[in-house]
Amino acid sequence: MIDTAAFLADLDTLRKIGEYKTGVHRPTFSPQDMESRHWLAARMAEVGLEPTIDGIGNVFGRHTGPGPHVLAGSHIESQNYAGWLDGALGVISALALARAGLPVDVCAYCDEEWHFGAGFIGSRSLIGRLSEEEIDASVGTFTGQPLREALEQAGLAGKPRIVIDPARYKGAFEMHIEQGTQLENAGLRVGVVTGIVGIRNYVIEVEGKQDHTGGTTMAERKDALVGAMRILHAIDMEFPRVCGERSVWTAGKLVLDPNAPHIIPGHATINFSFRDIDNAVMDRMAAALERIVQEHNRRDRCPATLQLTARSEPALSDPAMLAALTSAAGELAPGAWQAMPSGAIHDSQHLARVMPVAMLFTPSIGGISHHWTEDTKREDLELGMRVLHEGVSRFLAA
Structure with missing residues (x-):
């Protein structure tokens, strides 16, 4: 069974790191961001994963048991003075899957929010699509600070970067807030993502x-x-x-x-x-x-x-993963879910280059994101967590 109480408690704890009004301010490689990465690594160890913070800032928790495995996660840095769920929801939900005993590798992909260079440096590094030359040339979007200098200040310089073997995984899952109004306007509570634009x-x-x-x-x-x-x-x-x-x-x-x-x-x-x-x-x-x-x-x-x-390029959701999430949503949220595309881009779009991917959305109150007033009803967070757990379980069993 999925422990939704522990899932919500982890979300509440994480939002205290870099707290800003009702949101967070955790720009990539800031002291608050690095505190959250070390906190996450400790939580990964508690649920039985082998945690590593690699040389680009990815926090990777490796499942030590037999497969088949899936990869799950998102990001934990934030936009400046922004919301507490954007990215964090996907990471903490992945942690909850591991706590429930599923064979999941959990990752917080670094800098989905484009604080440095061309963005997505974590997920692109993880699949071998980030060169040393690009790292050398990258600077802070808002600060102009060289990425190499930021990595050194964060204590990451010289650490190896993890590159995954796609053959280890049946697919990669990511849960995220919708960042729009489609679900709320329709009175729905779950979105099964058909693809990323x-x-x-x-x-x-x-x-x-x-x-x-x-x-x-x-x-x-x-x-x-x-x-x-x-x-x-x-x-x-x-x-x-x-x-x-x-x-x-x-x-x-x-x-x-x-x-x-x-x-x-x-x-x-x-x-x-x-x-x-x-x-x-x-x-x-x-x-x-x-x-x-x-x-x-x-x-x-x-x-x-x-x-x-x-x-x-657009990244379409894998049919088998989509079917597993759809059947779980139909059972756990009957009449309260819909299939929908993602209008925002996510790390899953890069992972889709090397493995099957799928995503699940929870509603955003007022459609607000990238702002400190971003929020989602707690009952919708819990429902999304249950649907994700059931969907991943069905996909692994298929």
Whole structure:
């Protein structure tokens, strides 16, 4: 039987490390983050796992008994001044599976929250997809601190990095808060994740002419900001015609040069991305974006360039793992669950490169995440834990 009381108690204890209002502040490799990693390693030992904190910060608890094995976990660092469940739920639920006696290796994958470099350094390192050269080149997203320096300050420099053998595992499970409103709005308590969306990231550069706001007539102006606004307006007009049901797109960052109140912007940089679970849909959106920029350049006095800067592929849940979670949800949460894609990206997306994966969602109150008010009802946490335990048990027995 799964011990949901111990599961909740561990969550409550972990949230005290780096506590901030009702959330936590545990940026990667901060003193609070490292305290939480050592705390987790001690809990792993208590439930019979062999714990290791490796050279990139992964906290790995190895099951010492016979298989077949599964891998389970998530991350325990947080966004800045953020929520107490994002990531932590997946790690503590994995610990609960091990406490219940299942043949589970538990891992807290380091830096899912992108505090350093290209993010996901823990899960990518674990599957052998993080080079020493990338570590050398990586710096803090918010601090600019070199990753090597941060590893040394955290006491991790020189430690070996664990690389797993995918053949050890039937699959990898991850429980997570939804970070959206789909479950809550539908009055549901469990989400069985069908897959994790892919993402395509772009940089759009708009070239204008820097000039004086008073002395330059409107007819003479080449305002890069106005050009950027026209492109973004065209995207919002065209994308609904080509997107999928759950597609999303975001202009997350707009940088003007110079960014001054009495100077016409001479240059604008837009960081733009879109997400969907279907590559064919994203191909349509990519083609539409290229047409928009091409048409802009035909008409506008401020030319634009478009560059694809990063691309991650959708990761579909393994059918057998999905079936096990679905049958468990149907039995333990009848009429209170649904199948759904994940609009956020997770470590499981990287693990899917080498092994089958599946995820389970619990509702987020108000859909809030990446903020200290993030929360989930305790009864929903317990139900999700029971469904995960039953689903993993059925998958291992199949």
